[in-house]
Every structure is written in structure tokens, then in C-alpha cells.
Amino acid sequence: MPLKDECKLCGRVLPISYTRRCQRCGKIFCLDCMVPDVVTGDIRRLFCLNCARKIVSPKTGNKFEALTRYLCFRESFTKTVKLSFAQIDGIIGDNLPLEAYRSEEWWKNTLKTAHAKAWLDAGWEAAEVNLKEAYVVFKKTKSTPTETTERKRKKIRQEPQKPYTPPPARIFSRRKLSKTKIAKLYARLKNIEKAKASKPKFRGDFKPKPAHEKRLMKPKSE
Ligand SMILES: [Zn+2]
Ligand SMILES: [Zn+2]
Structure with missing residues (x-):
């Protein structure tokens, strides 16, 4: 009689070389229905997928x-x-x-x-x-x-009590900015704009065309 066993999960009957005993529930499963120890990754300790799921997301109390x-x-x-x-x-x-x-x-x-x-x-x-x-x-x-x-x-x-606890909301960031702060930020933006504008975009010293001229030259995009 050939040595075969039935996987308790997928139900296939396979040679025992392709089946293992789950380290948690003790039942026989095929290797396709098993994963290494989900906590340590130890490949010598195989768990069936059912047990692995229970380890990863343990049910608290009654599932019903x-x-x-x-x-x-x-x-x-x-x-x-x-x-x-x-x-x-x-x-x-x-x-x-x-x-x-x-x-x-x-x-x-x-x-x-x-x-x-x-x-x-x-x-x-x-x-x-x-x-x-x-x-x-x-x-x-x-x-x-x-x-x-x-x-x-x-x-x-x-x-x-869920495993993932979201970080506390940052309430302080919702506080209104002071007018001084806004003015400073605004000034900084203006400075950046100015710096950008004063930087020559082209080599040499001819001026870039003004916006309305550019618009005239631009082919109609359709
Ligand atoms: Zn299986
Ligand atoms: Zn199991």
C-alpha cells in the first residue's frame, strides 16, 4: 500500500513526502497548505494555513x-x-x-x-x-x-486594543497661524519669487520675452 495521506485543508491525497503535521493543531496537511512559522520564520516548524491565520489575527472570544x-x-x-x-x-x-x-x-x-x-x-x-x-x-x-x-x-x-494603534491626532497643527507668521511666510515667498525672476534664464543678457508676446507666438494647442 502506497503511503499517502489526505490534506485536511484542500482534501487532496498526496504521498507522505508531500505532507507534514501542523505544529499547532497536529493535523496532516499538504505542503501547499502550510507555511513556515509565521512568527520566527523557522521553516522546520510548519503551520497549516488555518493555524497561521489564527496566529496572525487571533480572535478574541467568540467569533459569532x-x-x-x-x-x-x-x-x-x-x-x-x-x-x-x-x-x-x-x-x-x-x-x-x-x-x-x-x-x-x-x-x-x-x-x-x-x-x-x-x-x-x-x-x-x-x-x-x-x-x-x-x-x-x-x-x-x-x-x-x-x-x-x-x-x-x-x-x-x-x-x-487592536494591534495597530494610530498615532494621536496632531491637534496643535490646526491652530490658526498668527498674522506675523503669515506675513513672514508671505514675505519669504515673495523673496523666492523675486530671486527666481532676477535669475537670468538664458545665457547672454537678452531679456526673455514678456508673457503677452509668448502667447502670441505660441501655436494654438488643439
Ligand atoms: Zn492541502
Ligand atoms: Zn494547524
Whole structure:
């Protein structure tokens, strides 16, 4: 029996010489679906692309919170939201589990599952699920739990913790310049202009033609 293994990401079955074990999740992947250690660049430590992504942008807490936020946002415009499973993938930044594609049970409105809690917390419920066409319709329920606003506030507080913190705005630069400063700058500009004008543009000492003469000589540009 030839030694082959299936890549857990792309699903291809390849000789074991072309597969490795991910140092993070321990599953087998093909070399195409792996990258060297994203932190140290160590090529002996290979991570699968899923793990690499998780290392680069770690999700804080429950990924379905993004769905809660999304529904809270849509709430201002509509009471019904139809989302394809692929759109939800995009919102939560991860793939929905296979279970979501296979069973309607997964979409049940229950507080027992983290994902259903996500839309129930936002005050929405899954009203229609179509597994065949892979979409779900969420409907806004009447009551809006107070937790929603609490989550929103929490989100705002979490905002500055992102890896990238923009430099503080330079408010002082918006202060009005003093008249003296403006006058000085203006004088400097004038001086530069004067210096430019006095510099002979041509060798010899004939004068450059005045502007109106130049205009006369210029061929019409069309
Ligand atoms: Zn692969
Ligand atoms: Zn992995």
C-alpha cells in the first residue's frame, strides 16, 4: 500500500513526502497548505494555513459575536435579513461548521449553542433555513435585550486594543497661524519669487520675452 495521506485543508491525497503535521493543531496537511512559522520564520516548524491565520489575527472570544454586531447594525435599517452561508463565513471570519450545512438543527433558536445565542442576543431569530440553497433568514424579534447595548458598549471599549494603534491626532497643527507668521511666510515667498525672476534664464543678457508676446507666438494647442 502506497503511503499517502489526505490534506485536511484542500482534501487532496498526496504521498507522505508531500505532507507534514501542523505544529499547532497536529493535523496532516499538504505542503501547499502550510507555511513556515509565521512568527520566527523557522521553516522546520510548519503551520497549516488555518493555524497561521489564527496566529496572525487571533480572535478574541467568540467569533459569532461578529454576527451579533452585524445584526445589531442591520437593525437600524431592516427587520429581515437574508444571509447566505458564505456571507456568514465572511462576517465571522471563519467557515461555518459542516453541521450548519447539513442539519437544520444547528440553526435552532436556542441559548444552548454559542452561535444561536449570538443572534438571539442581538434580538433576532433564525426564521427560515434553506440548506439546499445555503441561506438563512433572520427576523428581528420584538424584544431587544439590554445585553445588546451592553455588547455594543463593550465593543467600543475594546476598539483601542487592536494591534495597530494610530498615532494621536496632531491637534496643535490646526491652530490658526498668527498674522506675523503669515506675513513672514508671505514675505519669504515673495523673496523666492523675486530671486527666481532676477535669475537670468538664458545665457547672454537678452531679456526673455514678456508673457503677452509668448502667447502670441505660441501655436494654438488643439
Ligand atoms: Zn492541502
Ligand atoms: Zn494547524
